[in-house]
Amino acid sequence: MNTLYIIFFFILGSVCGSFFAVIGERLPKKENFTTSHSHCNSCKKRLKFYDMIPILSYLLNLGRCRYCQEKIPIMLPLLELITGLLFSVCYYSFGFSYNLLIALGVVSILMIVLVTDLTYYIIPDEVIVFFIFYFMIIQFLNKGFNATCTHIVTGLFLFSLMYFIMWLGEKMFKKESLGGGDVKILFVFGLVLEPLLGVLTIFIGSLIALPIAIIILLTNKEHMIPFGPFLIIAFAILFFSKITTLDFLHFLGL
Numbered sequence: 400m401n402t403l404y405i406i407f408f409f410i411l412g413s414v415c416g417s418f419f420a421v422i423g424e425r426l427p428k429k430e431n432f433t434t435s436h437s438h439c440n441s442c443k444k445r446l447k448f449y450d451m452i453p454i455l456s457y458l459l460n461l462g463r464c465r466y467c468q469e470k471i472p473i474m475l476p477l478l479e480l481i482t483g484l485l486f487s488v489c490y491y492s493f494g495f496s497y498n499l500l501i502a503l504g505v506v507s508i509l510m511i512v513l514v515t516d517l518t519y520y521i522i523p524d525e526v527i528v529f530f531i532f533y534f535m536i537i538q539f540l541n542k543g544f545n546a547t548c549t550h551i552v553t554g555l556f557l558f559s560l561m562y563f564i565m566w567l568g569e570k571m572f573k574k575e576s577l578g579g580g581d582v583k584i585l586f587v588f589g590l591v592l593e594p595l596l597g598v599l600t601i602f603i604g605s606l607i608a609l610p611i612a613i614i615i616l617l618t619n620k621e622h623m624i625p626f627g628p629f630l631i632i633a634f635a636i637l638f639f640s641k642i643t644t645l646d647f648l649h650f651l652g653l
């Protein structure tokens with residue numbers, strides 16, 4: 400295990416984290432994030448490259464915009480730091496392999512959806528479509544055509560299952576229970592996990608979401624509960640645990 404590579408993946412992750420914050424903030428507003436320059440949200444001043452060094456710029460400017468002194472949300476350096484740490488963990492867990500590319504993808508979806516779903520309560524279609532292609536290409540290169548088709552069928556199965564759960568929830572509670580993004584993201588899970596582990600993801604995601612949902616509902620009745628982040632946290636836990644369907648069946652005593 401090479402320390403230099405761990406540092407490299409930390410830096411790569413913190414740069415990506417900075418980019419995810421921009422995507423997460425601009426995509427739902429349909430702003431262009433590839434051509435327009437980064438600017439301060441408060442004074443609109445165009446940022447120089449040294450204002451955009453992940454984590455460091457925040458620390459050096461004491462958490463404020465260099466030009467208007469407006470506070471920069473702590474979310475930004477946190478996102479950069481956590482993405483950096485998680486990218487290092489990806490390399491530490493999987494070394495240089497196809498699974499490393501999948502792990503980096505899993506972390507990337509998690510961080511982008513944390514921004515979009517917690518801020519806007521949506522998972523943008525662009526994010527889902529991008530990662531569908533990303534995972535399909537990697538599975539194809541890694542496992543070949545037949546295995547990729549199996550993953551696509553798994554994705555359709557998990558998507559249908561989640562759609563059914565949403566439909567059932569709407570019948571029971573007479574209100575919209577899940578967002579469309581929470582259903583579509585299940586297709587992405589199927590491109591990475593085996594079918595049974597995909598079902599387990601929904602279960603674990605619900606278990607993590609439940610206590611938090613109860614707290615939110617008790618404190619604020621009108622508040623919506625974003626389910627996407629919990630689903631993706633469960634997805635990441637299952638992927639990083641390297642648990643197999645066989646392990647799970649053993650655990651169930653089958």
Ligand SMILES: [Zn+2]
Pocket residue numbers: 439440441442443444464465466467468469
């Ligand atoms: Zn400013």
